[in-house]
Amino acid sequence: MPATAADNQATKSDVRMMVTLNRQPTPNSKTPAAECACPVIRSSGFSLYYGAKIGVKDITMEIYPCSVMAIIGPSGCGKSTFLRSINRMNDLIPHVRTEGLLEVDGQNVYDKRTNLINLRQQVGMVFQKPNPFPKSIFDNIAYGPRLQGIRRKEELQHIVEQSLKAAAIWDEVKDDLRKSALALSGGQQQRLCIARALATRPRVLLMDEPCSALDPIATGRIEDLIGQLQSTYTIVIVTHNMQQAARVSERAAFFCLGELIEYDRTEKIFSNPTKKQTEDYVTGRFG
Amino acid sequence: MNLGVRRTLDRLFTGLTGASIVLLMLVLMAVLGPMIYRGSGAVLFDGTVEFRRMQRDLFNRADRDALSAEIAETDEARQVVYEMIDRFKKGIDIAAMSSQAREINREYGGELRYRDATAEEYTESREVARTIRDKLEEAFGSQDIELIRKNIAEVLAHKDEPRFKGTVAERFFPLATDFLDAAEHIDLSHYHDYLVALDEVEVLLFGSAERPGLLGPRPNQVARPLAMTSYGATRWDQAQALLDRLVWAEKWVEKEPGRPLVKERSPRAAMFHGTALEPLFTYVPEHIDEMLRPRFTVYWQFFIDDNFDSHYFGGVGPEIIGTLLITVVGMLFVVPLGVISAAYLVECASEGPVMRILRMSINTLAGVPSIVFGLFGLAFFVLFLFPKLGFEPKACILAASLTLAVLTLPVMIRASEEAIRTVPRSYKEGSLALGASRFRTFVTVTFPAALPGILTGVILSLSRIAGETAPILFTGAVAMGPVPKSIFDPTRTLSYGSYDMAVGDRLAMMVPHNQYGMVLTLIVLILILNAVAIVLRSRVFKKLKGH
Ligand SMILES: Nc1ncnc2c1ncn2[C@@H]1O[C@H](COP(=O)(O)OP(=O)(O)OP(=O)(O)O)[C@@H](O)[C@H]1O
Ligand SMILES: [Mg+2]
Numbered sequence: 001m002p003a004t005a006a007d008n009q010a011t012k013s014d015v016r017m018m019v020t021l022n023r024q025p026t027p028n029s030k031t032p033a034a035e036c037a038c039p040v041i042r043s044s045g046f047s048l049y050y051g052a053k054i055g056v057k058d059i060t061m062e063i064y065p066c067s068v069m070a071i072i073g074p075s076g077c078g079k080s081t082f083l084r085s086i087n088r089m090n091d092l093i094p095h096v097r098t099e100g101l102l103e104v105d106g107q108n109v110y111d112k113r114t115n116l117i118n119l120r121q122q123v124g125m126v127f128q129k130p131n132p133f134p135k136s137i138f139d140n141i142a143y144g145p146r147l148q149g150i151r152r153k154e155e156l157q158h159i160v161e162q163s164l165k166a167a168a169i170w171d172e173v174k175d176d177l178r179k180s181a182l183a184l185s186g187g188q189q190q191r192l193c194i195a196r197a198l199a200t201r202p203r204v205l206l207m208d209e210p211c212s213a214l215d216p217i218a219t220g221r222i223e224d225l226i227g228q229l230q231s232t233y234t235i236v237i238v239t240h241n242m243q244q245a246a247r248v249s250e251r252a253a254f255f256c257l258g259e260l261i262e263y264d265r266t267e268k269i270f271s272n273p274t275k276k277q278t279e280d281y282v283t284g285r286f287g
Numbered sequence: 288m289n290l291g292v293r294r295t296l297d298r299l300f301t302g303l304t305g306a307s308i309v310l311l312m313l314v315l316m317a318v319l320g321p322m323i324y325r326g327s328g329a330v331l332f333d334g335t336v337e338f339r340r341m342q343r344d345l346f347n348r349a350d351r352d353a354l355s356a357e358i359a360e361t362d363e364a365r366q367v368v369y370e371m372i373d374r375f376k377k378g379i380d381i382a383a384m385s386s387q388a389r390e391i392n393r394e395y396g397g398e399l400r401y402r403d404a405t406a407e408e409y410t411e412s413r414e415v416a417r418t419i420r421d422k423l424e425e426a427f428g429s430q431d432i433e434l435i436r437k438n439i440a441e442v443l444a445h446k447d448e449p450r451f452k453g454t455v456a457e458r459f460f461p462l463a464t465d466f467l468d469a470a471e472h473i474d475l476s477h478y479h480d481y482l483v484a485l486d487e488v489e490v491l492l493f494g495s496a497e498r499p500g501l502l503g504p505r506p507n508q509v510a511r512p513l514a515m516t517s518y519g520a521t522r523w524d525q526a527q528a529l530l531d532r533l534v535w536a537e538k539w540v541e542k543e544p545g546r547p548l549v550k551e552r553s554p555r556a557a558m559f560h561g562t563a564l565e566p567l568f569t570y571v572p573e574h575i576d577e578m579l580r581p582r583f584t585v586y587w588q589f590f591i592d593d594n595f596d597s598h599y600f601g602g603v604g605p606e607i608i609g610t611l612l613i614t615v616v617g618m619l620f621v622v623p624l625g626v627i628s629a630a631y632l633v634e635c636a637s638e639g640p641v642m643r644i645l646r647m648s649i650n651t652l653a654g655v656p657s658i659v660f661g662l663f664g665l666a667f668f669v670l671f672l673f674p675k676l677g678f679e680p681k682a683c684i685l686a687a688s689l690t691l692a693v694l695t696l697p698v699m700i701r702a703s704e705e706a707i708r709t710v711p712r713s714y715k716e717g718s719l720a721l722g723a724s725r726f727r728t729f730v731t732v733t734f735p736a737a738l739p740g741i742l743t744g745v746i747l748s749l750s751r752i753a754g755e756t757a758p759i760l761f762t763g764a765v766a767m768g769p770v771p772k773s774i775f776d777p778t779r780t781l782s783y784g785s786y787d788m789a790v791g792d793r794l795a796m797m798v799p800h801n802q803y804g805m806v807l808t809l810i811v812l813i814l815i816l817n818a819v820a821i822v823l824r825s826r827v828f829k830k831l832k833g834h
Contacts, residue, residue: 089720094637121722131713133732134831143731144721182832193717200721 040065040204040234041086045100048078048085050093055081057258058100063251065203068226068235070245070266073255074281079238082255083206085109086236087123088116104204121148124197128209130189132181132196137164137173140181140192144200159199167195168225187218194225198233205229207237211244223248242282246270254278322803322810329602329804333523334584336361337503341518341600346592357580364577365502367570368492372485375564377462378469379481381427387462388427392420395456412450419445419459427466430475439467473562484558488567491533494519498797501529501571502578515599515794522800523581530575534568589804597767597794598784598801603808605770609684609778610753610812613763616688616774617695617752618745624692625699625748626741630729632700633707653697657757664690664762684774687763694758695748702747706740707733736831742824746817753813756782766791781809 039062048055056078063069071079081090088109090096102109104123121144132140141160150156160177164170169191173184181192190210197205207226211219226235226248239245245252246266253263254277262269262278273279336357343349376383395416399409419442426438442463451457473481493508494500494516503519504511511517520526536555539548556568571578586602594601636642668686673679710733718728734741756764764783771778788795788802795802 087720089716092716092719117722117724119722120720125720127713127716127720129713131711131717133714133717134736143718143723147721147723147727180830180832196717196721 039063040105041236042103042106043101046082046085046102047099048081048090049097049099051095051097054078054258055090055096056085056255056260059260061253061260061263063234063236065234066231067251068230068237068249070249070252071236071238071255072240072242072245072252072281073261075240077255078258079255080208081258083208083236083238084125086204086206087120087125088114089125091116117147121200122202123204123206124200124202126190126193126197126205126207126210128212130186130193130213132184132189132192134180134182136178137181137184137192138177141196141199144196148200163195163199164192166198166229167191168221168228169195185218187214187221190214190218190222191225194222198229202233204234204236207235209238209240212240219244242270254281256281322807325800325803326807327804328524328800329807330586330589332584332586332800333581334586335519335521335523335526335579335581337519337579338521338584341514341521344517345514345595345600346588348588361578361580362506364574367574368502368567368578369505371564371567371570372489372492375469375485375559375562377465378473378563379478379485381478381482384427384462384466385424388420388423388459391455391458391462392416395454398454408450415445415448415450416456416459419456423459423463423466426463430478432470432475435467435470435475439463469563481559481562484555485564487536488533488555488564491529492571501526501533501575513596515596520579521600523579526575526579526581530572534572590808593770594801597792598788598805599794599798603781603784603805606779606781606784606805607808607812608770609764609780610782610809612684612771612774612778613687613691613759613780614749614753614816616684617691618749620689620692621695621699621748621752622741622745625696625744626703626734628696628700629703629707630734632704634725634729634733649697649700653701657694657755658760660690660694661758661760661762664693664758669762678775682761682763682765682777684763684771684776684778687759687778688752688774690758690762691752691755694755695751698751699744699748702744703737703741706737706744709740710736735827739824739828739831742820742827746820746824749816749820750813753816754782754809756786759783781805781812785809 041063042061044060046059047057059082071083073079084090085098085102086104086109098110104119107114107119109119133143135143138160141163142156145156145159150159161170161174164173169188172188173179173192181189184192190213194205194210211222214222223244226237229235230248230250237245237249249266251264252266252269254261254269254273254275256277262273262275264274269278270282273282279285336354339349339354340358343351343354396413399412402409404412422438422442426435426442429435429438443460445451446460451459490498490500492500492502493504494511496511496513496516499516499518499520501520504517520529534555535552536558538551538553540551542549554568556565559565559568589602590607591604592602593605594603632642632646636645664686665682668689669680669682673681673686678685714732714736715728718732719725723731759780760783763777764780765777766779766784766787768777768779785802785806788805
């Protein structure tokens with residue numbers, strides 16, 4: 001495929017140009033979050049093992065509120081692993097073991113006393129493949145609030161409407177909320193999943209390649225959405241699309257072979273990385 | 288390969304597929320066709336007036352006035368038959384006639400004692416009566432027509448004697464004339480054969496204590512204890528068969544020595560050639576319609592009626608109720624248990640030697656013969672568990688349902704396990720990521736998504752529970768008995784009833800329509816239950832797919 005080949009051979013200056021062209025300044029980007037608040041997520045020396053196999057190793061980083069943080073890196077380098085560690089989704093996998101410290105809001109995630117349900121309500125997640133439940137649109141969105149014990153119809157309706165609006169899908173589905181969520185298109189489903197995650201009113205939103213199954217237009221909408229959401233939420237996004245990372249994020253982390261290679265402001269990562277590996281990767285010379 | 292060859296091959300395969308489908312249908316028809324045909328005979332048939340009488344008497348179900356009128360009309364047509372038989376009997380039934388003569392003599396003696404007569408008169412009258420009796424008995428027992436004529440003439444000579452006027456002894460004389468009349472028309476050397484042949488005819492027409500006849504018992508005959516012999520042919524096909532046997536006598540004869548016997552049919556009328564009974568064999572076939580009044584009947588009450596005389600009459604109502612009860616109670620155990628076990632196996636259990644053994648046990652259990660489950664149910668539920676729980680240790684619906692539940696549990700577990708396992712992981716992860724507990728996730732997301740597969744398990748176990756016989760043999764099924772009042776009573780079921788009719792007694796062979804009717808009812812019941820489950824499943828499936 002010629003397009004991919006061209007992408008791969010893109011030079012450093014191409015990327016730089018792309019970054020300057022596409023980066024749309026948001027109000028927040030003027031005032032770096034790092035200077036105005038303490039970190040929401042803090043990991044220090046965090047490692048995760050799948051049995052004897054290393055998932056991620058010795059990650060130390062801080063993620064600040066009301067910003068978008070992108071994780072990039074080659075396939076199998078532990079991006080998803082790290083993301084899923086934050087809301088402990090790896091618990092489902094047998095023989096998983098962790099070391100080091102990972103905190104959300106100053107609370108140790110892997111502490112025995114951590115209330116998993118509270119944690120996951122604080123830290124919402126959007127998956128690579130849209131995964132709406134085989135229920136109606138309304139029931140999908142109301143799922144989280146109902147778990148929190150909200151039973152009143154009006155209140156639920158209010159939350160559903162707010163979440164759908166926040167996820168920029170309200171206009172497309174408002175006519176028939178009873179319709180099955182599976183009858184929506186892939187892009188709509190993904191925005192629905194974002195709305196579903198927003199309905200629990202989380203502080204952090206984890207997104208694992210949310211646009212990889214979508215076409216450019218749907219991708220564009222979700223990127224716009226991320227731009228809007230970053231004023232209220234802390235967003236961590238994993239992506240293979242370097243342009244996307246450059247467009248939406250404020251800070252970026254480069255992972256390789258389970259290790260955090262570099263973590264800095266996005267402009268710096270893309271235009272002037274400190275590490276050779278990072279430079280090779282973002283300019284497409286990796287591997 | 289060139290295009291022409293490929294196209295020919297394509298057509299060949301299509302043709303083969305079509306042919307095999309047609310073949311399959313034909314086989315199915317060949318298997319089910321006769322059963323459906325015979326089974327439907329339990330509900331759709333030509334019912335005779337005897338059927339309607341039976342329905343009135345046993346099930347209190349009739350248009351009484353119309354039926355009485357109809358019975359009166361048929362009785363009129365039957366009267367001719369009764370008279371013919373009686374006429375013929377008068378010359379033939381020696382034992383009856385002799386006892387009648389003796390009876391008259393005895394009664395006459397009794398009457399004499401209350402008359403004011405002298406001792407001589409008394410002794411003489413007694414003497415004359417005794418002579419008449421002896422002469423009659425001699426005539427009855429004789430095969431010599433001359434002697435008969437002489438004896439009867441001597442008896443009739445006493446006819447006008449005043450001592451017999453107005454007494455019971457007057458009955459001697461019609462007895463004598465009737466006998467002479469009959470004796471003139473028959474070959475006396477064969478009267479014993481007549482006796483046997485007449486008995487056969489009477490059984491065919493009026494039935495006996497064991498078998499029903501064409502017309503049923505005669506109006507003033509003593510009531511028979513069994514319902515089945517108290518009525519004539521209730522169905523037109525049955526009437527036709529009996530009529531055939533009435534008109535044609537069957538005999539096994541040895542045509543050639545050493546060869547198997549051959550069945551030979553000969554007209555029964557020939558046996559009674561020249562006698563008063565000969566016209567019977569033309570009268571009955573010609574007037575059978577008037578005597579029985581066949582009419583097309585839809586006996587839908589077959590599905591609600593109880594039965595009489597081991598399913599000779601009536602339907603399968605209690606059997607249907609019993610089958611449904613056992614099925615419902617069984618499903619109440621097997622579905623929750625199966626789903627919970629499957630959920631445990633998929634969601635909670637960690638793989639290991641214990642799990643492997645457990646899985647192997649479940650698979651092995653699915654292959655154990657059902658009679659073993661029956662004995663297990665008897666030993667474990669009835670004899671061991673029930674006394675421990677304070678129940679009476681007897682076979683009952685609960686025990687049968689529990690046994691069937693154990694029998695079908697492996698099927699249910701495996702189907703549910705498969706269904707739960709194939710629920711996409713992303714559903715589960717989505718729910719967990721929203722802060723749902725694992726239990727909550729199972730109940731609200733995994734279970735509904737697995738429901739179609741679980742319903743498949745339900746369909747599979749439903750059919751087995753409703754149709755199995757061996758497991759309930761010792762644990763809750765009976766061939767006869769009242770409708771159960773609670774789940775602690777034993778019950779009749781369609782499956783066990785079919786089995787019992789097949790092996791039980793000769794009676795079932797006389798009513799194959801009821802036997803096939805019961806089997807067909809079982810099949811249809813299972814089909815209906817399955818259809819309900821299938822419709823339910825497709826509804827759930829559609830809902831899940833979002834159409
Ligand atoms: N359930 C698991 N059991 C064992 N090893 C696993 C498991 N999941 C992931 N791994 C391993 O952990 C490493 C990191 O996986 P991870 O999914 O985090 O990669 P990733 O960076 O998200 O890759 P991609 O970009 O392809 O999604 C990989 O080498 C993978 O083989
Ligand atoms: Mg990944």
